[in-house]
Amino acid sequence: MKFSFASVLSNALGGNAAWPAQWRSPEPKASYDAVIVGAGGHGLATAYYMAKERGLTNVAVIEKGWLGGGNTGRNTTIIRSNYLWEESEAIYEHAMGLWQELSTELNYNVMYSARGVMMLAHDRHDVETFKRHVHANRLAGIDNEWISAGEAKAFCPPLDVSPTLRFPVVGAALQRCGGVARHDAVAWGYARAASAMGVDIVQNCAVTGIRRDPSGAVAGVETSKGFIGAKKVGVVAAGHTSTVMAMAGVRMPLESYPLQALVSEPVKPFMPCVVMSNKIHAYMSQSDKGELVIGAGTDAYTSYSQRGALHISEHTLEAICELFPAVRRLRMLRNWGGIVDVTPDRSPIIGRTPVAGLFVNCGWGTGGFKATPGSGHVFAHTLATGEPHPIAAPFSLDRFRTGRLIDEAAAAAVAH
Amino acid sequence: MLLIRCPYCDMARPELEFRYGGQAHVARPADPATLDDAAWGEFLYVRSNPRGVAAERWRHAAGCGRFFNCLRDTVSDRILATYPAGAPAPDPAAPASGSGR
Ligand SMILES: Cc1cc2nc3c(=O)[nH]c(=O)nc-3n(C[C@H](O)[C@H](O)[C@H](O)COP(=O)(O)OP(=O)(O)OC[C@H]3O[C@@H](n4cnc5c(N)ncnc54)[C@H](O)[C@@H]3O)c2cc1C
Ligand SMILES: [Zn+2]
Numbered sequence: 001m002k003f004s005f006a007s008v009l010s011n012a013l014g015g016n017a018a019w020p021a022q023w024r025s026p027e028p029k030a031s032y033d034a035v036i037v038g039a040g041g042h043g044l045a046t047a048y049y050m051a052k053e054r055g056l057t058n059v060a061v062i063e064k065g066w067l068g069g070g071n072t073g074r075n076t077t078i079i080r081s082n083y084l085w086e087e088s089e090a091i092y093e094h095a096m097g098l099w100q101e102l103s104t105e106l107n108y109n110v111m112y113s114a115r116g117v118m119m120l121a122h123d124r125h126d127v128e129t130f131k132r133h134v135h136a137n138r139l140a141g142i143d144n145e146w147i148s149a150g151e152a153k154a155f156c157p158p159l160d161v162s163p164t165l166r167f168p169v170v171g172a173a174l175q176r177c178g179g180v181a182r183h184d185a186v187a188w189g190y191a192r193a194a195s196a197m198g199v200d201i202v203q204n205c206a207v208t209g210i211r212r213d214p215s216g217a218v219a220g221v222e223t224s225k226g227f228i229g230a231k232k233v234g235v236v237a238a239g240h241t242s243t244v245m246a247m248a249g250v251r252m253p254l255e256s257y258p259l260q261a262l263v264s265e266p267v268k269p270f271m272p273c274v275v276m277s278n279k280i281h282a283y284m285s286q287s288d289k290g291e292l293v294i295g296a297g298t299d300a301y302t303s304y305s306q307r308g309a310l311h312i313s314e315h316t317l318e319a320i321c322e323l324f325p326a327v328r329r330l331r332m333l334r335n336w337g338g339i340v341d342v343t344p345d346r347s348p349i350i351g352r353t354p355v356a357g358l359f360v361n362c363g364w365g366t367g368g369f370k371a372t373p374g375s376g377h378v379f380a381h382t383l384a385t386g387e388p389h390p391i392a393a394p395f396s397l398d399r400f401r402t403g404r405l406i407d408e409a410a411a412a413a414v415a416h
Numbered sequence: 417m418l419l420i421r422c423p424y425c426d427m428a429r430p431e432l433e434f435r436y437g438g439q440a441h442v443a444r445p446a447d448p449a450t451l452d453d454a455a456w457g458e459f460l461y462v463r464s465n466p467r468g469v470a471a472e473r474w475r476h477a478a479g480c481g482r483f484f485n486c487l488r489d490t491v492s493d494r495i496l497a498t499y500p501a502g503a504p505a506p507d508p509a510a511p512a513s514g515s516g517r
Contacts, residue, residue: 300431301418
Protein backbone atom coordinates (compact mmCIF):
# COMPACT_ATOMS: atom_id res chain seq x y z
CA MET A 1 0.00 0.00 0.00
CA LYS A 2 1.27 3.44 -0.95
CA PHE A 3 0.33 6.52 1.03
CA SER A 4 -1.01 9.22 -1.28
CA PHE A 5 -3.58 11.95 -1.26
CA ALA A 6 -6.00 9.53 -2.93
CA SER A 7 -5.41 6.78 -0.33
CA VAL A 8 -5.81 9.21 2.57
CA LEU A 9 -9.00 10.59 1.04
CA SER A 10 -10.58 7.23 0.26
CA ASN A 11 -9.73 5.87 3.71
CA ALA A 12 -11.12 9.00 5.33
CA LEU A 13 -14.38 8.49 3.45
CA GLY A 14 -14.39 4.89 4.66
CA GLY A 15 -14.05 6.01 8.27
CA ASN A 16 -10.37 4.99 8.36
CA ALA A 17 -11.44 1.40 9.01
CA ALA A 18 -9.67 -0.19 6.05
CA TRP A 19 -6.00 0.71 6.63
CA PRO A 20 -3.94 -2.47 6.36
CA ALA A 21 -1.27 -3.46 8.90
CA GLN A 22 1.89 -1.54 8.08
CA TRP A 23 4.21 -4.51 8.38
CA ARG A 24 3.98 -8.28 8.56
CA SER A 25 4.45 -10.07 11.91
CA PRO A 26 5.82 -13.43 10.79
CA GLU A 27 7.08 -16.31 12.85
CA PRO A 28 10.83 -16.66 12.33
CA LYS A 29 12.09 -19.03 9.62
CA ALA A 30 14.67 -21.71 10.45
CA SER A 31 17.44 -19.64 8.95
CA TYR A 32 18.25 -16.41 7.13
CA ASP A 33 21.21 -15.02 5.20
CA ALA A 34 21.59 -12.44 7.93
CA VAL A 35 20.03 -11.69 11.30
CA ILE A 36 19.98 -8.25 12.87
CA VAL A 37 19.61 -8.17 16.66
CA GLY A 38 17.54 -5.16 17.74
CA ALA A 39 14.67 -3.46 15.92
CA GLY A 40 15.51 0.09 16.85
CA GLY A 41 15.89 2.71 14.16
CA HIS A 42 19.46 1.66 13.40
CA GLY A 43 18.66 -2.05 13.05
CA LEU A 44 15.58 -1.40 10.93
CA ALA A 45 17.40 1.12 8.73
CA THR A 46 20.16 -1.46 8.25
CA ALA A 47 17.64 -4.05 7.10
CA TYR A 48 15.96 -1.53 4.81
CA TYR A 49 19.18 -0.55 3.02
CA MET A 50 20.29 -4.18 2.78
CA ALA A 51 17.07 -4.99 0.95
CA LYS A 52 16.86 -1.80 -1.05
CA GLU A 53 20.46 -1.29 -2.13
CA ARG A 54 21.93 -4.78 -1.90
CA GLY A 55 18.91 -6.90 -2.86
CA LEU A 56 19.32 -8.89 0.37
CA THR A 57 15.82 -9.68 1.54
CA ASN A 58 16.36 -13.02 3.27
CA VAL A 59 17.02 -11.05 6.45
CA ALA A 60 15.38 -11.02 9.87
CA VAL A 61 15.37 -8.30 12.50
CA ILE A 62 14.93 -9.87 15.94
CA GLU A 63 13.53 -7.66 18.69
CA LYS A 64 13.04 -8.63 22.31
CA GLY A 65 10.31 -6.05 22.90
CA TRP A 66 8.38 -4.04 20.33
CA LEU A 67 10.06 -2.32 17.41
CA GLY A 68 11.20 1.19 18.18
CA GLY A 69 10.61 0.64 21.91
CA GLY A 70 14.24 1.14 22.89
CA ASN A 71 16.13 4.39 22.71
CA THR A 72 14.63 5.13 19.31
CA GLY A 73 11.23 5.68 20.89
CA ARG A 74 12.66 7.37 23.98
CA ASN A 75 14.91 10.03 22.55
CA THR A 76 14.45 13.77 22.16
CA THR A 77 14.98 13.57 18.37
CA ILE A 78 17.58 16.29 17.91
CA ILE A 79 19.22 16.09 14.49
CA ARG A 80 22.43 17.93 13.65
CA SER A 81 25.78 17.19 12.04
CA ASN A 82 28.14 19.82 13.49
CA TYR A 83 30.62 17.43 15.11
CA LEU A 84 34.31 18.28 15.28
CA TRP A 85 36.42 15.65 13.54
CA GLU A 86 36.39 14.76 9.84
CA GLU A 87 35.35 11.17 10.56
CA SER A 88 32.30 12.30 12.55
CA GLU A 89 31.47 15.08 10.12
CA ALA A 90 31.39 12.49 7.35
CA ILE A 91 29.01 10.10 9.05
CA TYR A 92 26.66 12.62 10.62
CA GLU A 93 26.55 14.66 7.41
CA HIS A 94 25.86 11.46 5.47
CA ALA A 95 22.82 11.01 7.69
CA MET A 96 21.88 14.68 7.34
CA GLY A 97 21.79 14.21 3.58
CA LEU A 98 19.51 11.18 3.88
CA TRP A 99 17.13 12.97 6.27
CA GLN A 100 16.30 15.55 3.60
CA GLU A 101 14.45 13.06 1.38
CA LEU A 102 13.62 10.34 3.90
CA SER A 103 9.86 10.86 3.99
CA THR A 104 9.70 10.61 0.19
CA GLU A 105 12.09 7.68 0.11
CA LEU A 106 10.04 5.70 2.64
CA ASN A 107 6.65 7.04 1.51
CA TYR A 108 6.14 7.69 5.21
CA ASN A 109 6.07 11.08 6.91
CA VAL A 110 8.95 11.11 9.40
CA MET A 111 8.18 14.77 10.12
CA TYR A 112 11.76 15.91 9.68
CA SER A 113 11.71 19.60 10.54
CA ALA A 114 14.85 21.67 9.92
CA ARG A 115 13.98 24.32 12.48
CA GLY A 116 17.58 24.98 13.54
CA VAL A 117 19.66 23.77 16.47
CA MET A 118 21.26 26.49 18.55
CA MET A 119 24.03 25.65 21.03
CA LEU A 120 24.55 28.34 23.64
CA ALA A 121 27.89 29.67 24.77
CA HIS A 122 28.08 31.02 28.30
CA ASP A 123 31.73 31.88 28.79
CA ARG A 124 34.99 32.35 27.01
CA HIS A 125 35.77 28.67 27.01
CA ASP A 126 32.47 27.90 25.29
CA VAL A 127 33.07 30.67 22.75
CA GLU A 128 36.45 29.26 21.82
CA THR A 129 35.20 25.69 21.64
CA PHE A 130 32.17 26.54 19.53
CA LYS A 131 34.09 28.82 17.20
CA ARG A 132 36.56 26.03 16.65
CA HIS A 133 33.67 23.74 15.77
CA VAL A 134 32.14 26.37 13.46
CA HIS A 135 35.43 26.84 11.59
CA ALA A 136 36.09 23.11 11.33
CA ASN A 137 32.56 22.52 10.07
CA ARG A 138 32.72 25.29 7.50
CA LEU A 139 35.99 23.92 6.14
CA ALA A 140 34.20 20.62 5.68
CA GLY A 141 31.24 22.30 3.98
CA ILE A 142 28.95 21.66 6.94
CA ASP A 143 26.36 24.21 7.94
CA ASN A 144 27.25 25.89 11.26
CA GLU A 145 27.51 29.58 12.09
CA TRP A 146 28.49 31.75 15.01
CA ILE A 147 25.84 34.24 16.15
CA SER A 148 25.74 36.91 18.86
CA ALA A 149 23.53 36.80 21.94
CA GLY A 150 21.23 39.35 20.28
CA GLU A 151 20.91 37.18 17.18
CA ALA A 152 20.24 34.18 19.40
CA LYS A 153 17.41 36.08 21.06
CA ALA A 154 15.99 37.03 17.67
CA PHE A 155 16.16 33.41 16.52
CA CYS A 156 14.52 32.14 19.72
CA PRO A 157 12.44 34.87 21.40
CA PRO A 158 11.60 32.97 24.62
CA LEU A 159 15.31 32.72 25.43
CA ASP A 160 16.55 35.00 28.22
CA VAL A 161 19.84 36.59 27.19
CA SER A 162 20.04 39.22 29.92
CA PRO A 163 23.59 39.71 31.24
CA THR A 164 22.41 39.30 34.82
CA LEU A 165 21.87 35.55 34.46
CA ARG A 166 24.12 33.35 36.57
CA PHE A 167 25.37 31.90 33.26
CA PRO A 168 24.66 34.64 30.71
CA VAL A 169 24.33 33.78 27.02
CA VAL A 170 27.29 35.35 25.24
CA GLY A 171 26.72 33.87 21.78
CA ALA A 172 25.73 30.65 20.09
CA ALA A 173 26.59 28.19 17.35
CA LEU A 174 23.63 27.72 15.03
CA GLN A 175 23.09 24.89 12.59
CA ARG A 176 20.07 25.97 10.57
CA CYS A 177 19.59 22.61 8.82
CA GLY A 178 19.49 20.88 12.21
CA GLY A 179 16.14 20.11 13.76
CA VAL A 180 13.93 17.26 14.85
CA ALA A 181 11.94 14.35 13.41
CA ARG A 182 9.23 12.05 14.71
CA HIS A 183 11.15 9.18 16.35
CA ASP A 184 8.41 6.53 16.12
CA ALA A 185 7.74 7.39 12.50
CA VAL A 186 11.38 6.74 11.66
CA ALA A 187 11.20 3.23 13.14
CA TRP A 188 7.76 2.58 11.62
CA GLY A 189 8.71 3.95 8.22
CA TYR A 190 11.82 1.80 7.94
CA ALA A 191 9.98 -1.25 9.34
CA ARG A 192 7.13 -0.87 6.86
CA ALA A 193 9.42 -0.40 3.88
CA ALA A 194 11.77 -3.24 4.87
CA SER A 195 8.88 -5.61 5.56
CA ALA A 196 7.34 -4.83 2.17
CA MET A 197 10.59 -5.92 0.51
CA GLY A 198 10.56 -9.23 2.37
CA VAL A 199 12.51 -8.57 5.56
CA ASP A 200 11.01 -10.45 8.53
CA ILE A 201 10.66 -8.35 11.66
CA VAL A 202 10.19 -10.65 14.63
CA GLN A 203 9.03 -8.85 17.76
CA ASN A 204 8.75 -10.16 21.32
CA CYS A 205 11.65 -12.48 20.61
CA ALA A 206 14.77 -12.05 22.75
CA VAL A 207 18.14 -13.21 21.53
CA THR A 208 19.51 -15.34 24.36
CA GLY A 209 22.65 -16.79 22.81
CA ILE A 210 24.95 -16.66 19.81
CA ARG A 211 25.81 -20.08 18.40
CA ARG A 212 29.22 -20.63 16.81
CA ASP A 213 30.32 -23.40 14.45
CA PRO A 214 33.42 -25.53 15.15
CA SER A 215 35.61 -22.98 13.34
CA GLY A 216 34.39 -20.31 15.77
CA ALA A 217 32.34 -18.47 13.16
CA VAL A 218 28.76 -17.42 13.81
CA ALA A 219 26.14 -20.09 13.03
CA GLY A 220 23.03 -18.31 14.26
CA VAL A 221 21.23 -17.02 17.32
CA GLU A 222 19.36 -18.73 20.13
CA THR A 223 16.12 -16.92 20.82
CA SER A 224 13.03 -17.23 22.97
CA LYS A 225 11.37 -18.59 19.80
CA GLY A 226 14.09 -21.17 19.18
CA PHE A 227 17.28 -21.31 17.17
CA ILE A 228 17.58 -19.17 14.03
CA GLY A 229 20.45 -19.98 11.71
CA ALA A 230 22.48 -17.20 10.07
CA LYS A 231 26.05 -16.91 8.84
CA LYS A 232 25.97 -13.19 9.48
CA VAL A 233 24.70 -11.55 12.65
CA GLY A 234 24.63 -7.79 13.15
CA VAL A 235 24.19 -6.66 16.75
CA VAL A 236 22.43 -3.30 16.97
CA ALA A 237 21.25 -3.45 20.58
CA ALA A 238 22.25 0.00 21.93
CA GLY A 239 22.44 -0.11 25.76
CA HIS A 240 22.28 -3.90 25.78
CA THR A 241 25.13 -4.46 23.35
CA SER A 242 27.60 -5.55 26.06
CA THR A 243 25.23 -8.29 27.19
CA VAL A 244 24.51 -9.53 23.64
CA MET A 245 28.19 -9.48 22.64
CA ALA A 246 29.06 -11.36 25.84
CA MET A 247 26.98 -14.23 24.40
CA ALA A 248 29.76 -14.58 21.81
CA GLY A 249 32.50 -14.01 24.38
CA VAL A 250 33.34 -10.53 23.07
CA ARG A 251 34.05 -7.84 25.67
CA MET A 252 33.22 -4.29 24.60
CA PRO A 253 34.55 -0.81 25.41
CA LEU A 254 31.06 0.24 26.46
CA GLU A 255 29.29 1.41 29.57
CA SER A 256 25.50 1.59 29.82
CA TYR A 257 23.95 4.57 31.55
CA PRO A 258 20.36 5.66 32.10
CA LEU A 259 19.55 8.83 30.19
CA GLN A 260 16.27 10.56 30.80
CA ALA A 261 13.98 13.06 29.18
CA LEU A 262 10.71 14.68 30.09
CA VAL A 263 7.86 16.56 28.47
CA SER A 264 5.65 19.34 29.77
CA GLU A 265 1.93 19.71 29.43
CA PRO A 266 1.14 20.87 25.89
CA VAL A 267 1.06 24.58 25.17
CA LYS A 268 0.61 26.67 22.04
CA PRO A 269 3.63 26.94 19.72
CA PHE A 270 6.19 29.19 21.36
CA MET A 271 9.55 27.48 20.91
CA PRO A 272 10.63 27.91 17.26
CA CYS A 273 13.85 25.89 17.32
CA VAL A 274 16.00 23.55 19.38
CA VAL A 275 18.17 25.19 22.04
CA MET A 276 20.89 23.36 23.88
CA SER A 277 23.36 24.40 26.54
CA ASN A 278 26.27 22.10 27.24
CA LYS A 279 27.49 24.23 30.09
CA ILE A 280 24.43 24.21 32.29
CA HIS A 281 23.22 20.98 30.80
CA ALA A 282 19.79 21.54 29.37
CA TYR A 283 18.11 21.40 26.05
CA MET A 284 14.59 21.98 24.84
CA SER A 285 12.38 21.93 21.78
CA GLN A 286 8.63 21.80 21.25
CA SER A 287 6.82 18.84 19.74
CA ASP A 288 4.02 19.27 17.22
CA LYS A 289 1.62 18.24 19.98
CA GLY A 290 2.78 21.29 21.93
CA GLU A 291 4.73 19.54 24.67
CA LEU A 292 8.11 21.00 25.53
CA VAL A 293 10.61 18.20 25.07
CA ILE A 294 13.41 18.51 27.60
CA GLY A 295 16.48 16.37 27.85
CA ALA A 296 18.33 15.71 31.08
CA GLY A 297 21.70 14.12 31.68
CA THR A 298 22.81 10.59 32.37
CA ASP A 299 22.99 9.22 35.86
CA ALA A 300 26.45 9.15 37.39
CA TYR A 301 26.63 5.37 37.42
CA THR A 302 26.04 2.54 34.96
CA SER A 303 22.63 0.95 35.18
CA TYR A 304 20.05 -1.01 33.23
CA SER A 305 17.15 0.25 35.35
CA GLN A 306 15.74 2.31 32.45
CA ARG A 307 14.83 5.24 34.68
CA GLY A 308 16.93 8.15 35.81
CA ALA A 309 17.28 9.72 39.23
CA LEU A 310 15.09 12.66 40.19
CA HIS A 311 17.95 14.98 41.06
CA ILE A 312 19.21 14.67 37.47
CA SER A 313 15.98 15.96 35.96
CA GLU A 314 15.65 18.57 38.71
CA HIS A 315 19.07 19.93 37.79
CA THR A 316 18.03 20.22 34.14
CA LEU A 317 14.74 21.91 34.99
CA GLU A 318 16.57 24.51 37.06
CA ALA A 319 18.67 25.36 34.01
CA ILE A 320 15.61 25.41 31.74
CA CYS A 321 13.77 27.77 34.09
CA GLU A 322 16.79 30.05 34.12
CA LEU A 323 17.05 30.18 30.33
CA PHE A 324 13.31 30.26 29.62
CA PRO A 325 11.60 32.12 32.45
CA ALA A 326 8.23 31.79 30.67
CA VAL A 327 8.10 28.05 31.37
CA ARG A 328 8.52 28.28 35.13
CA ARG A 329 4.88 27.56 35.90
CA LEU A 330 4.45 24.70 33.43
CA ARG A 331 3.84 21.26 34.81
CA MET A 332 5.75 18.26 33.59
CA LEU A 333 3.57 15.59 32.05
CA ARG A 334 5.84 12.56 32.17
CA ASN A 335 9.45 11.48 32.24
CA TRP A 336 11.22 8.32 31.21
CA GLY A 337 14.64 6.85 30.67
CA GLY A 338 16.56 4.84 28.14
CA ILE A 339 19.79 2.88 28.50
CA VAL A 340 22.54 4.41 26.38
CA ASP A 341 25.78 2.68 25.40
CA VAL A 342 28.67 5.08 25.91
CA THR A 343 32.14 4.58 24.41
CA PRO A 344 35.34 6.08 25.83
CA ASP A 345 35.57 8.59 22.95
CA ARG A 346 31.81 9.22 22.58
CA SER A 347 31.92 7.94 18.99
CA PRO A 348 30.08 4.87 17.68
CA ILE A 349 31.54 1.44 16.88
CA ILE A 350 30.52 0.12 13.45
CA GLY A 351 31.99 -2.94 11.82
CA ARG A 352 33.62 -6.30 12.27
CA THR A 353 34.36 -8.06 15.55
CA PRO A 354 36.95 -10.71 16.45
CA VAL A 355 34.27 -13.36 15.72
CA ALA A 356 33.84 -14.26 12.02
CA GLY A 357 30.36 -13.38 10.81
CA LEU A 358 29.58 -11.24 13.85
CA PHE A 359 29.21 -7.51 13.24
CA VAL A 360 28.30 -4.69 15.57
CA ASN A 361 26.81 -1.23 15.30
CA CYS A 362 26.68 0.40 18.73
CA GLY A 363 28.13 3.05 20.98
CA TRP A 364 25.82 5.78 19.70
CA GLY A 365 25.31 6.62 23.33
CA THR A 366 23.34 9.75 24.05
CA GLY A 367 23.20 10.99 20.47
CA GLY A 368 22.56 8.41 17.78
CA PHE A 369 19.04 9.18 16.64
CA LYS A 370 20.32 11.87 14.29
CA ALA A 371 22.56 9.29 12.64
CA THR A 372 19.87 6.65 12.09
CA PRO A 373 19.66 6.78 8.26
CA GLY A 374 23.43 7.13 7.77
CA SER A 375 24.25 4.45 10.33
CA GLY A 376 21.85 1.96 8.74
CA HIS A 377 23.14 2.80 5.29
CA VAL A 378 26.82 2.20 6.05
CA PHE A 379 26.15 -0.83 8.25
CA ALA A 380 24.10 -2.43 5.46
CA HIS A 381 27.23 -2.18 3.32
CA THR A 382 29.29 -3.83 6.05
CA LEU A 383 26.81 -6.68 6.53
CA ALA A 384 26.42 -7.22 2.78
CA THR A 385 30.09 -7.17 1.84
CA GLY A 386 31.83 -8.09 5.08
CA GLU A 387 33.94 -4.96 4.62
CA PRO A 388 33.49 -1.61 6.32
CA HIS A 389 31.95 1.18 4.27
CA PRO A 390 34.60 3.93 3.80
CA ILE A 391 32.61 6.28 6.04
CA ALA A 392 32.36 3.63 8.75
CA ALA A 393 35.94 2.39 8.54
CA PRO A 394 37.39 4.82 11.13
CA PHE A 395 34.73 3.69 13.63
CA SER A 396 36.13 0.19 13.93
CA LEU A 397 36.26 -1.69 17.21
CA ASP A 398 39.97 -1.98 16.53
CA ARG A 399 40.54 1.71 17.28
CA PHE A 400 40.58 0.86 20.97
CA ARG A 401 43.68 -1.22 20.26
CA THR A 402 45.41 1.14 17.85
CA GLY A 403 44.56 4.23 19.86
CA ARG A 404 43.07 6.07 16.88
CA LEU A 405 40.16 7.40 18.93
CA ILE A 406 37.66 9.91 17.56
CA ASP A 407 37.13 12.13 20.56
CA GLU A 408 33.77 13.84 20.35
CA ALA A 409 33.41 14.45 24.08
CA ALA A 410 33.06 18.18 23.43
CA ALA A 411 30.51 17.80 20.65
CA ALA A 412 28.55 15.29 22.69
CA ALA A 413 29.01 16.92 26.09
CA VAL A 414 25.32 17.43 26.60
CA ALA A 415 23.35 14.24 26.26
CA HIS A 416 21.45 14.43 22.96
CA MET B 417 19.10 8.88 44.18
CA LEU B 418 21.08 6.17 45.87
CA LEU B 419 21.68 5.96 49.59
CA ILE B 420 25.25 4.79 49.94
CA ARG B 421 27.01 3.61 53.08
CA CYS B 422 30.59 4.85 53.25
CA PRO B 423 32.58 2.03 54.86
CA TYR B 424 35.00 4.48 56.47
CA CYS B 425 32.50 6.99 57.88
CA ASP B 426 30.13 4.07 58.52
CA MET B 427 27.18 6.24 57.57
CA ALA B 428 24.55 5.94 54.86
CA ARG B 429 24.63 9.22 52.95
CA PRO B 430 22.87 10.49 49.81
CA GLU B 431 24.49 9.84 46.44
CA LEU B 432 25.13 13.58 46.04
CA GLU B 433 27.99 13.32 48.53
CA PHE B 434 29.77 10.79 46.34
CA ARG B 435 31.53 10.62 42.98
CA TYR B 436 31.25 7.52 40.83
CA GLY B 437 34.59 6.02 39.90
CA GLY B 438 33.73 3.30 37.38
CA GLN B 439 34.45 -0.41 37.44
CA ALA B 440 36.36 -1.61 40.49
CA HIS B 441 39.28 -4.06 40.70
CA VAL B 442 40.79 -2.93 37.37
CA ALA B 443 44.44 -3.13 38.41
CA ARG B 444 46.96 -1.07 36.52
CA PRO B 445 49.42 -3.52 34.91
CA ALA B 446 52.62 -3.69 36.95
CA ASP B 447 54.83 -3.23 33.90
CA PRO B 448 52.87 -1.46 31.13
CA ALA B 449 55.82 -1.55 28.73
CA THR B 450 55.55 -5.34 28.46
CA LEU B 451 51.91 -5.25 27.32
CA ASP B 452 50.93 -5.46 23.66
CA ASP B 453 48.44 -2.97 22.22
CA ALA B 454 45.49 -5.30 22.66
CA ALA B 455 46.16 -5.85 26.37
CA TRP B 456 46.78 -2.15 26.97
CA GLY B 457 43.57 -1.26 25.10
CA GLU B 458 41.70 -3.79 27.21
CA PHE B 459 43.04 -2.20 30.40
CA LEU B 460 42.22 1.35 29.28
CA TYR B 461 38.89 0.95 27.56
CA VAL B 462 37.15 -2.41 27.88
CA ARG B 463 34.67 -2.74 30.73
CA SER B 464 32.48 -5.58 31.99
CA ASN B 465 29.32 -3.43 32.00
CA PRO B 466 27.33 -6.27 33.59
CA ARG B 467 23.57 -6.48 33.64
CA GLY B 468 23.43 -7.73 37.22
CA VAL B 469 25.90 -7.39 40.07
CA ALA B 470 28.64 -4.86 39.36
CA ALA B 471 31.68 -4.06 41.49
CA GLU B 472 32.36 -0.34 41.23
CA ARG B 473 34.40 2.43 42.80
CA TRP B 474 32.94 5.39 44.60
CA ARG B 475 34.60 8.30 46.38
CA HIS B 476 33.06 9.98 49.38
CA ALA B 477 33.91 13.36 47.87
CA ALA B 478 31.88 15.54 50.23
CA GLY B 479 32.71 13.40 53.26
CA CYS B 480 35.93 11.68 54.15
CA GLY B 481 37.20 12.04 50.57
CA ARG B 482 38.27 8.40 50.32
CA PHE B 483 37.73 5.79 47.63
CA PHE B 484 35.88 2.59 48.44
CA ASN B 485 34.18 -0.17 46.47
CA CYS B 486 30.57 -1.15 46.16
CA LEU B 487 28.55 -4.09 44.87
CA ARG B 488 25.36 -2.96 43.16
CA ASP B 489 22.72 -4.74 41.13
CA THR B 490 22.55 -2.71 37.91
CA VAL B 491 18.99 -3.81 37.16
CA SER B 492 17.39 -2.87 40.50
CA ASP B 493 20.11 -0.36 41.51
CA ARG B 494 20.03 -2.03 44.95
CA ILE B 495 23.37 -1.78 46.77
CA LEU B 496 24.46 -5.17 48.10
CA ALA B 497 27.63 -4.17 49.95
CA THR B 498 30.25 -1.47 50.31
CA TYR B 499 33.81 -2.27 51.36
CA PRO B 500 37.18 -0.53 51.67
CA ALA B 501 39.47 -0.13 48.68
CA GLY B 502 41.99 -2.95 48.59
CA ALA B 503 39.65 -5.48 50.16
CA PRO B 504 38.41 -8.34 47.95
CA ALA B 505 34.83 -8.16 46.69
CA PRO B 506 32.46 -9.87 49.10
CA ASP B 507 30.25 -12.71 47.88
CA PRO B 508 27.09 -10.99 46.58
CA ALA B 509 25.03 -13.98 47.71
CA ALA B 510 26.19 -13.58 51.31
CA PRO B 511 24.05 -11.52 53.72
CA ALA B 512 24.56 -7.83 53.02
CA SER B 513 27.07 -5.96 55.10
CA GLY B 514 27.36 -2.21 55.17
CA SER B 515 24.45 -2.05 52.78
CA GLY B 516 22.95 1.26 51.82
CA ARG B 517 19.37 0.19 52.19
C1 LIG C 1 16.35 10.17 26.80
C2 LIG C 1 17.15 10.07 25.53
C3 LIG C 1 17.31 11.18 24.72
C4 LIG C 1 18.03 11.11 23.54
N1 LIG C 1 18.09 12.21 22.74
C5 LIG C 1 18.70 12.14 21.53
C6 LIG C 1 18.65 13.25 20.64
O1 LIG C 1 18.05 14.29 20.93
N2 LIG C 1 19.29 13.15 19.44
C7 LIG C 1 19.97 12.01 19.09
O2 LIG C 1 20.54 11.99 18.02
N3 LIG C 1 20.01 10.93 19.91
C8 LIG C 1 19.39 10.96 21.12
N4 LIG C 1 19.41 9.87 21.97
C9 LIG C 1 20.17 8.68 21.59
C10 LIG C 1 19.38 7.81 20.62
O3 LIG C 1 18.12 7.53 21.15
C11 LIG C 1 20.10 6.51 20.34
O4 LIG C 1 21.47 6.71 20.06
C12 LIG C 1 19.48 5.78 19.17
O5 LIG C 1 18.08 5.86 19.19
C13 LIG C 1 19.94 4.35 19.16
O6 LIG C 1 19.19 3.64 18.21
P1 LIG C 1 19.31 2.09 18.13
O7 LIG C 1 18.40 1.65 17.05
O8 LIG C 1 20.75 1.73 18.03
O9 LIG C 1 18.85 1.59 19.58
P2 LIG C 1 17.44 1.18 20.19
O10 LIG C 1 16.33 1.97 19.63
O11 LIG C 1 17.60 1.19 21.67
O12 LIG C 1 17.28 -0.28 19.64
C14 LIG C 1 17.96 -1.40 20.19
C15 LIG C 1 16.97 -2.51 20.28
O13 LIG C 1 17.64 -3.71 20.62
C16 LIG C 1 16.73 -4.49 21.36
N5 LIG C 1 17.45 -5.53 22.08
C17 LIG C 1 18.32 -5.39 23.10
N6 LIG C 1 18.75 -6.59 23.52
C18 LIG C 1 18.14 -7.52 22.75
C19 LIG C 1 18.18 -8.94 22.71
N7 LIG C 1 18.91 -9.67 23.56
N8 LIG C 1 17.41 -9.59 21.77
C20 LIG C 1 16.64 -8.88 20.90
N9 LIG C 1 16.57 -7.52 20.90
C21 LIG C 1 17.32 -6.86 21.82
C22 LIG C 1 16.07 -3.47 22.28
O14 LIG C 1 14.84 -3.95 22.80
C23 LIG C 1 15.92 -2.27 21.36
O15 LIG C 1 14.65 -2.18 20.76
C24 LIG C 1 18.68 9.90 23.17
C25 LIG C 1 18.55 8.78 24.00
C26 LIG C 1 17.77 8.83 25.15
C27 LIG C 1 17.61 7.62 26.00
ZN1 LIG D 1 33.30 8.60 54.08
